[in-house]
Amino acid sequence: MSRRLALPYAFWMALFVVAPLVIVLFYALTTEAGGFGLENFIKLQVYVPVFLRSLWLAFIATVLCLLIGYPAAYILSRETPSVQNSAILLMMLPMWMNFLLRTYAWMSILEDQGLINNLLRSLRLPALNMINTQGAVVLGMVYNYLPFMILPIFTIIQKIPPSMTEAAQDLGANSRRVFRRVVFPLSLPGVLSGVTMVFVPSVSTFVISKLLGGGKQLLLGDLIEMQFLGGAYNLHLGSMISIVMMLIVLAGIQIMNRFGSREEVALP
Amino acid sequence: MTLTKNRNRRVSGAPRPARLGRLFTGLIFVFLYAPIFVMIVFSFNDAKSRTLWSGFTTRWYAELLEDTTILNSLYTTLSVAVLSALIATVVGTAAAIGIHVMRGPRRTVMLNLNNIPVVSPDIITGVSLRMLFVALLGFLAIFGLNFRLGFGTLLLSHITFCIPYVILSVLPKLSQMGKHIYEAALDLGATPRRALGRVVLPEILPGVISGALISFTLSIDDFLISYFTAGNTSQTLPMVVYAMTRKRLSPKINALSTLMFVSVLALLILINVFQARQDKKRRQGDTAKTRL
Numbered sequence: 335m336s337r338r339l340a341l342p343y344a345f346w347m348a349l350f351v352v353a354p355l356v357i358v359l360f361y362a363l364t365t366e367a368g369g370f371g372l373e374n375f376i377k378l379q380v381y382v383p384v385f386l387r388s389l390w391l392a393f394i395a396t397v398l399c400l401l402i403g404y405p406a407a408y409i410l411s412r413e414t415p416s417v418q419n420s421a422i423l424l425m426m427l428p429m430w431m432n433f434l435l436r437t438y439a440w441m442s443i444l445e446d447q448g449l450i451n452n453l454l455r456s457l458r459l460p461a462l463n464m465i466n467t468q469g470a471v472v473l474g475m476v477y478n479y480l481p482f483m484i485l486p487i488f489t490i491i492q493k494i495p496p497s498m499t500e501a502a503q504d505l506g507a508n509s510r511r512v513f514r515r516v517v518f519p520l521s522l523p524g525v526l527s528g529v530t531m532v533f534v535p536s537v538s539t540f541v542i543s544k545l546l547g548g549g550k551q552l553l554l555g556d557l558i559e560m561q562f563l564g565g566a567y568n569l570h571l572g573s574m575i576s577i578v579m580m581l582i583v584l585a586g587i588q589i590m591n592r593f594g595s596r597e598e599v600a601l602p
Numbered sequence: 603m604t605l606t607k608n609r610n611r612r613v614s615g616a617p618r619p620a621r622l623g624r625l626f627t628g629l630i631f632v633f634l635y636a637p638i639f640v641m642i643v644f645s646f647n648d649a650k651s652r653t654l655w656s657g658f659t660t661r662w663y664a665e666l667l668e669d670t671t672i673l674n675s676l677y678t679t680l681s682v683a684v685l686s687a688l689i690a691t692v693v694g695t696a697a698a699i700g701i702h703v704m705r706g707p708r709r710t711v712m713l714n715l716n717n718i719p720v721v722s723p724d725i726i727t728g729v730s731l732r733m734l735f736v737a738l739l740g741f742l743a744i745f746g747l748n749f750r751l752g753f754g755t756l757l758l759s760h761i762t763f764c765i766p767y768v769i770l771s772v773l774p775k776l777s778q779m780g781k782h783i784y785e786a787a788l789d790l791g792a793t794p795r796r797a798l799g800r801v802v803l804p805e806i807l808p809g810v811i812s813g814a815l816i817s818f819t820l821s822i823d824d825f826l827i828s829y830f831t832a833g834n835t836s837q838t839l840p841m842v843v844y845a846m847t848r849k850r851l852s853p854k855i856n857a858l859s860t861l862m863f864v865s866v867l868a869l870l871i872l873i874n875v876f877q878a879r880q881d882k883k884r885r886q887g888d889t890a891k892t893r894l
Binding site: 335339341343349351352354358361412421424426430432435441443445480481540541555562569583 | 623626630631633634636637641644651653694696698701702708712718719729730731734737761794825840844847863870874
């Protein structure tokens with residue numbers, strides 16, 4: 335066992351992980367005309383609303399996933415193992431289908447001539463405008479990423495030894511207090527990884543906003559895609575947007591990890 | 603009658619929150635499966651409409667199986683997935699062993715670099731790889747070597763985003779193994795290569811296999827990175843699906859979803875049955891041992 339075995343991979347990473355980021359950084363700091371500096375960064379002010387919308391929608395989706403996912407994970411953790419196994423399997427099953435197909439399915443449910451509106455019409459109720467709204471985009475995010483919230487929280491709650499909660503009960507804590515003082519603090523690492531796994535893809539998506547937002551709810555992902563492959567072709571600006579987005583994501587993860595390590599309690 | 607029933611239940615110790623909780627999780631499953639159910643139903647719909655039912659047909663399935671774009675993309679997807687899983691597993695396992703024996707800053711640097719593709723959003727990985735490939739192809743073109751974005755760049759990107767997951771699943775197995783096994787093999791006269799192949803590799807095999815499986819599924823499922831790195835000569839299935847959703851027409855997409863759902867379901871059931879059987883065997887083995 336020699337560390338030389340990692341050598342091919344070290345070269346691989348230098349070429350396919352580090353070099354691409356360096357190129358993106360280089361493009362971000364230069365312009366078509368050959369200028370060097372923060373010119374592209376200043377151009378970004380036009381897109382501040384898009385940044386805010388992206389962060390806001392991803393934030394709402396993450397909060398909703400947490401509000402739905404935590405209770406679900408907690409309830410699941412109290413079921414018998416066989417129920418747990420089938421529930422987890424049922425939860426993973428949709429995730430194994432491509433997310434484009436899952437998102438596409440929502441289009442036919444939400445659109446103006448869609449299933450919900452047809453149902454409403456047959457009941458003589460006024461139709462709702464659901465597709466191409468921010469609500470539809472958030473729904474798509476929650477639908478696609480909810481299992482990413484439930485699974486890590488469930489895994490970590492399950493690892494909490496029963497002796498811990500029993501000890502708290504023996505010391506006179508009621509069930510609410512046991513949850514607040516023992517189970518919840520111990521489950522925080524799961525919450526943190528769930529939050530990251532929902533927030534990062536939500537903030538960078540362009541497919542969900544295209545399919546369910548109809549291109550009317552421009553997000554950061556759309557912006558980047560437009561600069562690299564779409565109509566607004568500008569590699570320099572696209573690179574700058576990518577760098578800023580990457581920094582936002584990394585800063586978010588960093589803040590959460592710090593917050594997490596303070597709360598973290600070592601499980602035996 | 604109903605009143606006493608309710609009272610009985612509450613007394614007999616089935617606490618209300620449990621039932622409410624089950625209702626809650628049940629609703630989540632309805633939410634998760636409703637769209638899939640709708641797709642399956644409308645894949646048999648005898649009209650182009652995605653929402654109005656007008657009779658049963660299987661013609662979308664027939665059309666799907668004749669669609670050469672879809673079949674070609676399926677072939678591309680599977681070959682990229684198999685090749686990238688294979689290469690990522692070999693490179694990743696070797697790298698994991700190398701990283702495992704590293705100490706100090708070297709190890710930290712390797713692990714941090716390894717984490718970059720894992721934590722960065724897929725779109726960033728896709729975009730940055732695209733920039734690299736465009737630059738590299740431009741460089742090669744100077745020497746008269748004209749390549750375009752295509753299967754090669756697709757494969758390279760898939761390998762790149764798969765290796766980190768192989769490493770992350772092999773490393774824990776290596777630390778579980780304990781270092782004495784390898785040293786014992788050397789003491790007993792095995793060459794380092796033989797010790798690696800006959801002692802270390804069998805020991806970490808579960809991690810290697812799960813790394814390969816993760817790579818395979820990630821590769822099959824990927825859309826974003828392929829979208830930026832494949833160019834227009836080779837298309838993966840998710841890319842074709844994306845193009846289809848943009849046209850908003852064909853019920854073939856429902857048929858495709860249904861087929862995918864059924865095959866995933868079958869695969870999961872198969873794995874579960876297999877695992878249950880293995881568990882049973884192990885348990886029988888254990889009882890046999892205790893009897894002895």
